[in-house]
Amino acid sequence: MRKGRARQGWDGEDIQAEIDALPLHQRPPVRELGRRTEAAAHPFAGAAPAPRPAPYPGEGRFFVTGRMTGDVIGRAGERSARVLAPTFAVETATVTVERVGAAILVAAACPAARAVGIEPGSALTAARLVVPGLRVFPADRAGDRTELAAMARGAARRWSPAVALSGDGADGDWGLFVDLTGCAHLHGGEERWARGAVRVLGRMGVTARVGLADTAGAAWALARFGGTGVALCPAGGHPEAIAALPAASLRLDAEHVELLHRLGVRTVAQLAALPRKGVNRRFPGALRRLDQAMGAVPEPLKPVAVPEPVRVVRRFAEPVMTAGAIQNWIGELVPRFCDALERAGLGVRVAVLVAERVDGTVQTIRIGLSRASREGAHLSRLLLRRVEQVAPGWGLDSLGLHAVRVEPLGARALAPRLAGDGVADLAPLVDVVAQTASQIWRERPAESDVPERSLVTQAALAAPHASPARDAAADGVGQLDTRPPPHPWDQRWPRPARLLRRPEEVEHVIYEAPDGPPARFTWRGERYEVLGSDGPERIAGEWWRRLAETHAVRDYWRVEVADGQRFWLFRRGDGVHLETGDRAWFLHGLFG
Numbered sequence: 001m002r003k004g005r006a007r008q009g010w011d012g013e014d015i016q017a018e019i020d021a022l023p024l025h026q027r028p029p030v031r032e033l034g035r036r037t038e039a040a041a042h043p044f045a046g047a048a049p050a051p052r053p054a055p056y057p058g059e060g061r062f063f064v065t066g067r068m069t070g071d072v073i074g075r076a077g078e079r080s081a082r083v084l085a086p087t088f089a090v091e092t093a094t095v096t097v098e099r100v101g102a103a104i105l106v107a108a109a110c111p112a113a114r115a116v117g118i119e120p121g122s123a124l125t126a127a128r129l130v131v132p133g134l135r136v137f138p139a140d141r142a143g144d145r146t147e148l149a150a151m152a153r154g155a156a157r158r159w160s161p162a163v164a165l166s167g168d169g170a171d172g173d174w175g176l177f178v179d180l181t182g183c184a185h186l187h188g189g190e191e192r193w194a195r196g197a198v199r200v201l202g203r204m205g206v207t208a209r210v211g212l213a214d215t216a217g218a219a220w221a222l223a224r225f226g227g228t229g230v231a232l233c234p235a236g237g238h239p240e241a242i243a244a245l246p247a248a249s250l251r252l253d254a255e256h257v258e259l260l261h262r263l264g265v266r267t268v269a270q271l272a273a274l275p276r277k278g279v280n281r282r283f284p285g286a287l288r289r290l291d292q293a294m295g296a297v298p299e300p301l302k303p304v305a306v307p308e309p310v311r312v313v314r315r316f317a318e319p320v321m322t323a324g325a326i327q328n329w330i331g332e333l334v335p336r337f338c339d340a341l342e343r344a345g346l347g348v349r350v351a352v353l354v355a356e357r358v359d360g361t362v363q364t365i366r367i368g369l370s371r372a373s374r375e376g377a378h379l380s381r382l383l384l385r386r387v388e389q390v391a392p393g394w395g396l397d398s399l400g401l402h403a404v405r406v407e408p409l410g411a412r413a414l415a416p417r418l419a420g421d422g423v424a425d426l427a428p429l430v431d432v433v434a435q436t437a438s439q440i441w442r443e444r445p446a447e448s449d450v451p452e453r454s455l456v457t458q459a460a461l462a463a464p465h466a467s468p469a470r471d472a473a474a475d476g477v478g479q480l481d482t483r484p485p486p487h488p489w490d491q492r493w494p495r496p497a498r499l500l501r502r503p504e505e506v507e508h509v510i511y512e513a514p515d516g517p518p519a520r521f522t523w524r525g526e527r528y529e530v531l532g533s534d535g536p537e538r539i540a541g542e543w544w545r546r547l548a549e550t551h552a553v554r555d556y557w558r559v560e561v562a563d564g565q566r567f568w569l570f571r572r573g574d575g576v577h578l579e580t581g582d583r584a585w586f587l588h589g590l591f592g
Contacts, residue, residue, distance in 0.1 A: 092110075092135070093110060093112040093113040093116065093133075093134050093135065094109075094110045094112070094113065095107075095110070095113050095118060095124075095127060095134060095135070095137075096136075096138065096139040097124050097136055097139060098138070098139040098141070103123060104123070104124040105120075105122065106118060106120050106121060106122045106123075106124060106127055107120060107139035107141075108120055108139065109122075113127070113134070116130050118131070124136065144174065148174055148176075149165070151176065153304055155178060156303070156304055156306045159180075159183065159187065159193070160178050160179055160180055161183075162178075162179035162303045163176055163178050163303055164304065175220070175223065177220075180193065190212050190232065191212075194212055194230045194232070195230055198229065209227075209228060209229065209230075209231070210223060210230045210231070211226055211231045212231070212232050213233040213241065213242075214233070214236065214238050215238055215292065215294070216292070217250065217289060217293030217294075217299060218238035218241065218242050218295075219233075220249070220251060220293075221242045221245050221249035221268075222242065222245075225245045225246060225248070225249040226245070238294070238295065239294055239295075243267065243268055243269040247260050247265060247268060247270075249268065250268060250290055250293055251289050252283070252285070252286055256283045259283070268290070268293070272290060309402065310337070310340045310341055310344060310346065310348070310403040311337075311400060311402040312333050312336045312401050313400035314329055314332065315397065315398040316396065316397060316399075318395075319395020320392065320396040320399075321392045321394075321395045322392070323387060326355075326387055326390060326392070326396070327384055327387055329399050330353070330380065330383050330384065330387065333399060333401045334376045335376050337351075337376075338374045338375070341406070341409075342374055344406075345409065346403070346406040346407065346408060347371075347372025347374050347408070347409030348369065348373065348403045348406055349368065349369050349371075349372050349405040349407055350366065350369070350404040351366075351367050351369075351402065351403055352365070352367075352401075352404055353365040353366075353367075353383055353399070353400070353401055354398075354399070354401075355398075355399055356397050356399075356400075357392070357393050357394065357395065357396055357397060358394050358396070359393065359394060363390055365383065365386050365387075365390065367379075367382045367383060369382075370427050370459070370460055370461050374409060378428055385432070426460075426461065430460045440460045441457045441458060442457070442459070442460050443455045443456065443458070444456055448542065449539050449540070450542060451589070452499070452503075454495075455499070495568075496566075496588075496590055497589075497590070498590045499588065503587065503588045504524075504586060505584060505585070505586050505587075506522060506569065506586065507521070507523075508521060508522040508527070509521045511571075511585075513575065514574075514576050515555065515574065515575040515576075517530070517533035517536070518530055518533070518569060518585065521585060521587075523587050528561040528562070528565075528567075529561060529562045530560070530561055531561065531562055533557050533559045533560070534557065534559075535558060536557055537556040537557075538553060538554070538555050538556075539554045539570075540552065540553055540554075541553070551577075552572075552580060552581060553574045553581055554570045554571070554581070555570055555571045555574065556569070557570070565590070566590070567587055567589070567590055568588050568589035568590070568591065569585060570586055570588055571583060571584070572584050572585075
C-alpha cells in the first residue's frame with residue numbers, strides 16, 4: 001500500500017492537487033518547478049529528516065538543484081513559512097568591470113553583490129543573470145592608484161613617516177603598510193590607533209580592516225584573512241596568529257595557491273611543515289614569503305615620498321610698521337622663495353603672503369599666475385602692487401611666503417630673443433591684469449550653428465584650438481580632400497563683435513509680415529529707427545541636442561539705426577508656422 005502511494009506521488013498524479021491546495025500567494029509558477037522533487041517529498045525517502053537551517057533566506061521545502069533561480073530561492077516553500085528579508089538589498093548591488101581580452105570581467109563588487117555570489121573575476125553576463133538590475137560602472141585602475149597614493153601621503157603626514165603601498169592594484173590588492181615603530185605612543189597605543197584609523201577612513205567613505213603584527217607579511221595576512229574590523233597580534237605571537245590562516249595569506253601566486261589546494265595544503269601551518277627543499281623547487285618564492293611573514297627574513301618597505309611645502313618665513317626682533325619696510329622685506333623673501341622652488345624643480349601657480357601682527361591677527365595676500373613660474377622680479381611686482389592691503393596696526397611680527405599650488409617646472413632659456421623672432425610672452429601681462437579683474441579667459445570657436453553655442457571659453461594662455469585632424473593614412477579617404485581646413489565661421493555671414501550672454505527681447509517692433517526686416521523697435525526703453533538692414537540668415541535648431549528644437553527656427557538681421565549703431569536682431573520662428581516660434585524679436589549682439 002505504501003509502495004503504491006509512493007509510485008502514485010512519483011508519477012505526479014497528486015502533485016497538482018497539492019499545489020492547488022496552497023493559497024494563491026504561495027503557489028509557485030510553473031517555471032520554478034524545474035524538477036518534481038522541488039514541490040513534493042522524495043518517494044524513496046524514509047522517515048522525515050530533522051529540520052536543517054536554511055542556507056538561503058526564505059528556503060523551505062525546495063530541493064536545491066542547479067536549476068534554482070534567484071526568485072525561487074526568495075520564496076517560502078512551507079505553507080506556513082514567512083518570507084525572510086535578505087541581509088543586503090540585491091537591488092542596490094553594484095560592480096565595476098574591465099575588459100580582459102574579449103571578455104568583460106568584474107573588477108570589484110560591493111557586499112550586496114558578494115552576498116549573491118558575484119566575486120571579482122566573474123563574467124559580467126553571469127552576474128547579470130544572478131541580478132538582472134545590477135548596477136555596472138567602468139573600473140578606473142589608474143584613478144584608484146592615484147587616490148591610494150594620496151591616502152598614503154595623508155597617512156604619512158598624520159600617523160607615521162614610514163607609509164608604503166602594499167600592492168600595485170593589479171590583482172585588486174589595495175592597502176597600506178604603516179610602520180608604527182616609535183609612533184604608537186603618540187596615538188594612545190596600537191589598539192587605539194587602529195580603531196581610530198578605521199573611524200577616520202570610515203568618515204572618508206572607505207571601509208577598512210586593520211591588522212597589527214611584528215612583520216609586514218603577518219600584518220597583511222591578518223588584515224585580509226583575520227576577520228573584519230581590527231585584528232591585533234601580541235608582540236612575538238605572529239607565528240601562532242597566522243598558522244591557521246589560508247596559504248593565500250602569504251601573498252603567493254594564484255597558480256601556486258591552487259596547486260597547494262590540490263595537494264591538500266590549505267593553511268600556513270601545513271605549508272611550514274613541508275620539506276623546504278621540495279617546496280622551494282616546486283613553489284619558487286613561497287619560502288621567501290613564509291620567512292618574511294615569520295620574521296626570519298627582513299622585508300624592507302619603500303615609503304611614499306611626502307612633498308614638503310615650499311615656504312619661507314621671516315620673523316622680526318622689532319615690529320615692522322611702515323609700508324616701506326614691508327616692501328623691503330618682501331624683496332628679501334622673494335629671492336629665497338624662488339631658490340626653494342628651483343631646488344624642488346617646481347613653479348608656483350598660487351602663492352600667499354602671510355603677515356602676522358603682534359596682536360595675533362593674520363592677514364593674507366593671495367596672488368595667482370596664469371602659468372607656473374619662479375621668476376623673482378615678476379612675483380615681486382605682483383606682491384608690491386597689493387602691499388597697501390596690509391594693515392600693520394601695532395606692527396608685524398612675521399612675514400611668510402607660502403606656495404599653495406605648484407607644478408613641475410624644468411630649466412628654461414631666459415636669454416632675450418632676437419628682434420622679430422617668436423611671439424611676445426603674454427603671461428606677465430595676464431597676471432598683472434588678473435590682480436584687478438575677477439577672471440580672464442579667451443574664447444575659441446565650437447562646432448555649432450547656434451550663436452551662443454559657437455563660442456567656448458578656455459584659459460587665457462591656452463593653446464589655439466586646432467582643427468580636427470584628417471585621415472593621415474596613405475590610402476585613407478581623407479587624402480582625397482586637398483582643400484584647406486574651413487574657417488570656423490562662414491565669412492558670408494559675419495558675427496557681431498559683442499555677443500550678449502543671452503538674447504534680450506525688444507518691444508514695439510514694426511516689420512512687414514510675414515518675414516520682412518524690422519523698421520522700428522524699442523530696446524532698453526529707447527526707440528530706434530532702422531535705416532538699413534541685411535538678411536535674413538536662417539538658423540535652425542539642433543534637434544539632436546534638445547527635442548524642443550526639432551522645428552525651432554531663427555531669422556537673423558543685421559540692422560543699422562539712425563545714430564550709426566549696428567545691431568544683430570532675430571525673430572523667433574519663420575513668421576508662418578507657429579510650431580517654429582512665437583514671432584517674438586530679440587537683440588543678440590552689437591557690431592563695432
